[in-house]
Amino acid sequence: MQSIITFFKKGGILLAVILAIVLALICGQFFPVPLVRAFATFNAVFSQFLGFCIPLIIIGLVTPAIADLGSGSAKWLGITALIAYASTLYSGFLTYGVSMAALPTFLHQGGLANIEDPSKSNLASYFTIEMPAPISVMGALILSFILGIGLSMVSRGVLRRGFVEFRAIIIKLIEKVIIPLLPIHIFGIFLNMTESGAVGQVIIVLLTVVILVLVLEVVILLTQYLVGALAYGVNPFKALWTMLPAYLTALGTSSSAATIPVTLKQVKKLGVPDAVASFTVPLCATIHLAGSTSKITAFALAIMITSGIPIDPIQFMGFIFMLGVTMVAAPGVPGGAIMAATGILASMLGFNDSQVALMIASYIALDSFGTATNVTGDGAISLIMARLSGGKFSERDQKIASSFASESSFDSEAYLADVK
Template sequence: MNLIFRLVLGIVVGIMLGQWAPDSLIRALLTFKVLFGELLEYSIPLIILFFIMSGIARLERSSGRLLVLTIALAYASTTLAGLMSAIVGVELVPHIVHHGQLPASQIVVLLPYFTLDIPPLTDVSTALVTAFLFGIGISATAHEGMRNLADGGRDIVEWFIAKALIPALPFYIAGLFCEMTVAGTVANTLKSFGMILVLALALHWLWLTLLYVTSGMSTGRAPVQALRHMLPAYFTAAGTMSSAATIPVTVRQCRMNHISPSVASFAIPLLATIHMCGSAITLTICAIGVMLVTPGLPAPDVITLLPFIAALGVTIIAAPGSPGGAAMTSVGVLQTLLGFDAAAVGLMMALYLAQDSFGTACNVAGDGALVQWIDRFAEAEQDRQRYR
C-alpha cells in the first residue's frame, strides 16, 4: 500500500513539475526517465531468463496426475480470464480512451541532458527459449548445480527489482506524467485510466462469479457460501499484495469449504505461484488501454491479443513475489508481441500497480474455486485405487 501511495505521489509531483517547474528541472527529470528506461530494457531478459527457468524447475518437486490437473486448471483459468478481459476490453475501452491521445515518441517537447545506451545481454525471444530449455532440462535431470544457479540468479534479480527498479519507479512515473503535462494530454489520460481500473475490478468479480458457479455446479457445493468463506483470504491478499503471504489464511478458509486438508496443503501453495487470473485480467485490460493511447501501437483486437494471452499464462507463472511482479515478468511479452516501448511499459506499470492489491486478491479467491475441482478429482482417484 506504501508503494501505491508513492506512485500516486509520483503522478501528482510529475503534474505539478510539468505545470510550474523551470525547463532545467524538467529536463533533469526527463534524463532520469530515459536512463531508467534503458536500465529496465537491460533487465528484462534477465528477469525472463532466471524467473521462468527457476519457476519451471521448481514444478518438479511435486509429481503425479494431481500436479498435472492443478497446472492445467491454473493455466486454463488464467488464459480464459485474459480472453474474457480482451473481449470486453476491445468492445468497451475504445469508448473510454481516444486512440493516440498521448504525444508520439518522435515529438520531443524537451530533451534530456544526456542519454546512455545500455544494450541487454540478449533479446527477449532468446531469453525466453533459453529459460524453457534449461528449466525443462533441470526438471528432467534433477541437476542440483543448475537448479542452484537458476534459483541464485532469480534471487539476485529479485533483489535488484525490490531494491532498485520498484523504488525508482515512482520517479520514472513522475517523469512520464511531467512530460504528458507539458504536452497537454495529462487530464484526458488520468480520466481514461481511472475508468479502466474500475472496469478491471468489475471483471475480477465477474470472473470469480463464473468460477464459483461452474465449480459449485460440477462439485455440488454452494457457490455463494464457498465464495463467502473465501472473503477473509481475499481481503488479506488485498492488504498484503502477496499470494504467498496469504497462503495460511487461504488454506484455513478452504478447509471451511470442506476441502481435504492434504489437498489444501498441496494445491494452495502451488496455485499461489501459478494461478494468476486476476493478474491476467488486469494486464490484458491495461494493455488495451495503453495500446489505444500510445501513437505507433496498433489498435487492439481479440485476434492480436490471443498470442499475448497464451504467452502471458506461461510467463507470469514465474512472477516474482514483490508488488508488480506479474507486470515485470510480462514486459518481454508486451514488447515482442504487442510492440510496447519503454514509455508504454512505464504506463503499463503505473496502471497495473495502482490495482495490484485487487488483482492479487482475485488470484487468491480464484484458488478457492479451483481447489474444489482438485479435491473432487483427488476423491475420485482414491475411490479408483480403493476398488482396484
C-alpha cells in the first residue's frame, strides 16, 4: 500500500488527471444516471467556487508581479521580463498562425457543438450554490494594472506587504484546494461526456492538437536558440544539445523550480557567466512560459473551431497579449498557469464550464512537455542577457531573481527583507 501511495505522490496532478479521464471513460459505461448527476452537482458547485476565486487569483498574482517588475529595484529585472514576454508573444502568435492554417483541415467545424454546459443537459446537477464573484474578470485585470503600477511608484510599505502576503494566500489556495479538487472535477466532466456519447469526438480533437503542439514547441525552441546564439556567438544546435539534460529533467518532474539546479548547470556550460546565469535562470523559471502559452493557444483554438465559437482575429490577438501578461504572473505550482488563464478564457473567448474543464485537462495532460520547453528556452534568454549585460549582475539582482523562483513555498517576510 505504501508503494502505491508513493507512486501517486510522484505522479502528481498529471497522473491524477489521466486516471480521472480513464476512470470516467470506464465508469460512464455503467454508472446510473442518478450517480452521474451527483458528480454533475459537485461540478456545478466547484465551478461556482472557481468563478468566485478567479478574480481573486488575478488580483493576487498580477498586482504584485507588476509592482515588482516596475519598481526599478533591479536594473535588469524589467529587461529580462520584457524579453520573456516577447518570447511568450512569439510563441502565442506562431501557434495562432499555424493552428488557423492546419486545424480546420483536421477538425470538423462545430463537431463538438453538442457539448453544452452540463446545467443545460439531461444530466444536470441536483442543485447548485450561487457564489457571485466579488468583481468581474476584466474589472480584476484593470484593478491589478492600476494597483500594480501605483505600487511600483511609491515607497514600499504596508500596502505592498499586504499584496505580497495576499499572493502567498492565493498560491496556497491554488496549491492546496483548487488543484487537488481538479481531478474530481475533470472526472465529472468526462463522465458526463461519456454518458452523452460525445467523449470519442473529444479524444480525437485532443490527440490531433497534441501532435501539433509538440511540433510547434520544437520550432519555438529552434527559433529561441537561433536568436540567442546569434546574440552570444555560439552554435545554436550545440547550445540546444547542451540544454538537453534540463529538458529531460523538466519532462520527468513537470516543475520549472525543481529543474533549476540542472538548468543552471547547463546554462553555465553554454559559457554564460555565473552572475548572469544565477540571475536569469531562477527568474525565468517563473516568468518565461512560452511552451505553456503555445499549449493554451492551440487548445483554445481547437475548442473554438469544434464548438462553433466564432474566431475574431483581433479579439484573439488581444487574448494572446493578455495571456502573455497572465503567464508572467502565473504561480510556480503544477497547473498554476492554466488556472491563472481560466478567467480570460471565459471573459474574452466566451468559454463555458465544460470548455474550461477541457482546457484544464488538455493543459495538464501535456504539462511536462510545456514545462520542458519553458526551462529549455531559459537558456536562450540567458545567452541574450549575457550579451546585453556583459555579465554585470550584482548580488542584489540575483537575490531578487531568486525570490521569484520560490513561489510555491512563498516566504513573504523573507521576500520583503530581500527587496528593501
